[in-house]
Amino acid sequence: MKTIASFEIKYYQFLDEHGKPVIENMPALASDLDQLTQLYKTMTQVRIFDDKAIKLQRTGKLGTYASSLGHEAIHVGMGSAMKHEDVLAPMYREYGAMMCRGVKMSEILTYWGGNEEGSNFSGPAHDYPICVPIATQCMLASGSAMAFKLRKQPRVAVTIVGDGGSSKGDFLEALNAAGAWQLPVVFVIANNQWAISVPRKKQSGAQTLAQKGLAAGLPSVQVDGNDIVAVRWAMDTAIKRAREGKGASVIECITYRLSDHTTADDASRYRPTDEVEDAWKLEPLIRLKAYLKDQGVWSDDQQTELETECASAVEDAVTEYMNTPIPAITEMFDHMYDELPHDLAQQRAFALETENG
């Protein structure tokens, strides 16, 4: 017997839950306080937006909504690491990433408010819209990366699945393709411990979810997904590697879904409250704020001012969303094909004729 291959998964954390550096030799981002402050502001904006979106749903002003509560470091870490020409293939709660890409809060509300126009967003035209069927977006990321590779463009595709999504064939097939063709993709796994009501331990027998990348031949790491310094360090490393033509990577980010799965879910039915209370101590904003305060670049006054600014921006977004016109009946026909087929044109005419009667 001899060992013909051996593997390991490394875990990275740079800021602990109190915002204290865990090692002496921190990544460069830890001393780039301007950038860290900016990231903190974006994460706070996402948090305040999210809270408002849930309130809008509870008061009947928004449809079912998937909260991003607790995932801010992952999402903002992803989005802020990308260039405009890169491609984002999100799942359905990555508002932090989408906002970094230029998608407006009002557009996110328009989407969950039941209007396709929300996906005709202000972010890059080559970015994918929110993807509801789990893990299917991973294929789109690998396919985009295939196009970049064939055209010899230094662009990178970034996609994300949850712990549940990592069980799906689409995720594994996308990883396999990325490994086989050495594609410029970054696969992020947001391991938030819960796939609706199914806990992580029932999702997979694998010790880590990152190790699924090893089977595809991809460098794979696990990071503290509540530590934006760790998320960004892993993202920057993976994106650089992909852009240099060295292939794909997998980053498993450990976090916790502090919210219900969506506003249609009630997580209290299936998970213990003490687990959630413990998870709140680890959430990503507390530690980043503490770190920035320790570094002397953040104060309570600034915090109050930031929260006011963010709330005001959210109010503007809500106003814009509420003023978005209801789509005309013809909208459901007019974007089905480049050229409306004759049979569909007949159905369109009929719909217009009978719309009010």
Added chain:
Amino acid sequence: MAEITLVEAVSMALAHEIAHDPDVVILGEDVGINGGVFRATAGLQQRFGDDRVIDTPLAEAMIAGIAIGMATQGMKPVAEAQFMGFIYPMIDQIICHAARLRNRTRGRMSVPMVLRAPYGGGIHAPEHHSESTEALFAHMPGVRVVIPSSPSRAYGLLLAAIRNPDPVIFLEPKRIYRLYKEEVTDDGEDLPLDMCFVLRDGGDVTLVTWGAMTKETLEAADALTEQGISAEVIDVATIKPLDMDTILESVKKTGRCVIIHEAARTCGVGAEIAAQLAEKGLYDLHAPVQRVTGYDTIMPLYKIEKKYMPSTARILKAVNDVMEMS
């Protein structure tokens, strides 16, 4: 000008588009050095390189997904499902993404891809290789479904499918891949993707079919001529969108219609054609519309596959029934 088979016409169209459009790439299992299990891509990788004709890992959903990803970023992939029996894992990607990305982004994104698959029975193939499930795709809003039935139509329709800015499911009737040859000029001329082809003019009955069943249908039309019955034969060719105008016009003339397809009967594309005839052409009909189809059974293995598939005799019986009823 050369006489070529249907599968050679597929190959000719693929080569033409790769040569003329740098965005066109072929991908699928064994499409490269092997030239595809039916030789549809024979010699293309050698001629155009392995970055234009790409062998994929064996994962059908991935082939569809990769093609959609490439298409949304501006390329024009032509993906191959090796057999229709292996196309089903691709349906998730086709229905969730290919068919709807244009609509759900209000036209910001589009998916100019083609998914080719050989389909249908009659070649003594193993299990899962012989079904005709075109109706699954015809039911999906957002795609087009095209089925050629001759070398020249395969060439022109495939060119059009590749050039079309929306996803096209291009199903190739493998039983007639090499049945006969036809002169096809490699002139880059495409055919419309929303029109039936009238293969034969006639005045007494309209025979509506597509794919490999055009063979038995044309044979039936020959036999009917000898009986003094003049049959008009229509090759639907574009299953979606359906060109009902041509079919209705023909039925207005003949007053009778028999629809022939190899696929299972219930909710087959024939049912849609019959429904639209009932809606729009009832008063032109002298007799009820008849369907000659596969049965609502699992396609049998090859010892009795011919008994499943509509035969010339079954078509003739249906036509004679219709003639007697009117």
